[in-house]
């Protein structure tokens with residue numbers, strides 16, 4: 387066991403939540419968000435040793451929960467031997483500092499806890515850079531209070547005393563670091579953009595799996611493609627995108643991607659930092675929104691995902707709602723419809739129907755076209771043999787191909803199509 391793990395295993399936390407009329411739903415705590423907070427704590431490697439909940443008209447500007455409640459929390463911290471307090475609501479940097487001083491232990495809010503989990507989980511270079519960027523952005527306004535939590539990751543930051551001049555040096559240091567991380571990320575992304583262009587040239591439709599954390603996204607990808615992505619019953623198990631090919635039918639092969647799970651109150655810095663990864667969603671030809679139907683809160687969870695899809699500019703992308711864990715489902719009747727399917731990624735139930743729907747979504751509007759390709763585009767013919775139904779190939783002045791293609795392929799091949807299909811007019815072309 388490393389020193390870090392020993393240290394983390396010891397974290398005993400008191401959870402605190404505040405419900406106030408004047409706070410938005412995003413900022414408020416309730417029973418279910420407190421339960422989720424306990425799951426998050428466990429995922430981060432801590433244990434919950436007590437919970438304090440407070441109802442109040444408005445948060446206290448100084449201590450957030452109010453002096454009296456702070457005293458109560460302090461007592462509980464002492465009695466339970468806790469070394470950390472986690473507040474479900476977002477705290478301002480100064481509230482976080484004041485609380486930490488009054489309680490005598492480290493105080494985190496939900497955003498900081500999620501950041502910590504992401505930091506533990508990120509595996510790829512891009513993932514790590516994104517988390518680090520989000521951490522520094524979170525840290526910058528909090529430097530005065532010195533966030534001991536981060537010291538574990540960045541020994542250099544926390545080991546110095548927070549003297550006034552030192553503080554300025556630290557701020558400058560962090561701003562430089564943020565700048566450097568942005569540049570490194572830019573570099574990584576350029577490489578990825580090139581890969582994406584190559585993938586698009588290959589004309590394979592991209593299907594992205596999205597959904598609330600723990601909904602079963604990785605299990606589904608594993609089940610469909612025989613991949614072996616870890617799928618554990620904990621939050622944010624997957625942080626890095628994995629892509630595999632999947633044969634839907636004789637004429638249709640797709641790329642299927644697993645993505646990072648969403649959660650309520652995802653820290654803003656994190657959404658910002660991960661935006662580039664998540665923007666992959668808007669390049670997808672189809673989204674599979676995996677919903678954990680066995681969770682009584684699936685409606686709320688699905689709404690969070692919907693909202694993030696909009697925020698990421700992917701609301702126009704066609705979507706199939708996949709109600710998962712139907713082997714465990716005991717509640718009301720689930721919605722059903724053309725773009726909805728119930729499955730169990732665990733038992734395999736409903737997967738044929740899902741494949742059919744994916745195929746249908748990508749195949750509908752398939753039509754027979756004649757293409758004329760210059761000889762230097764011979765690769766397209768190979769692609770058509772793999773991805774579409776080729777009926778005839780003539781090698782004359784140019785290569786003439788008659789094939790049945792899906793709408794996605796048609797769009798991409800439009801420059802070569804000589805008959806059978808005219809690209810739809812863009813609204814501004816009239």
Ligand SMILES: Nc1nc2c(ncn2[C@@H]2O[C@H](COP(=O)(O)OP(=O)(O)OP(=O)(O)O)[C@@H](O)[C@H]2O)c(=O)[nH]1
Nearest residue numbers: 600601602603604605617622623624647711731732
């Ligand atoms: N009963 C049942 N359990 C399932 C099903 N699908 C997934 N699970 C379980 O749900 C838990 C989470 O599954 P994952 O596939 O890791 O979920 P995920 O959406 O990838 O989660 P994150 O990567 O954390 O966002 C695991 O314990 C799975 O075994 C299902 O159809 N039925």
Ligand SMILES: [Mg+2]
Nearest residue numbers: 603604623624
């Ligand atoms: Mg996963």
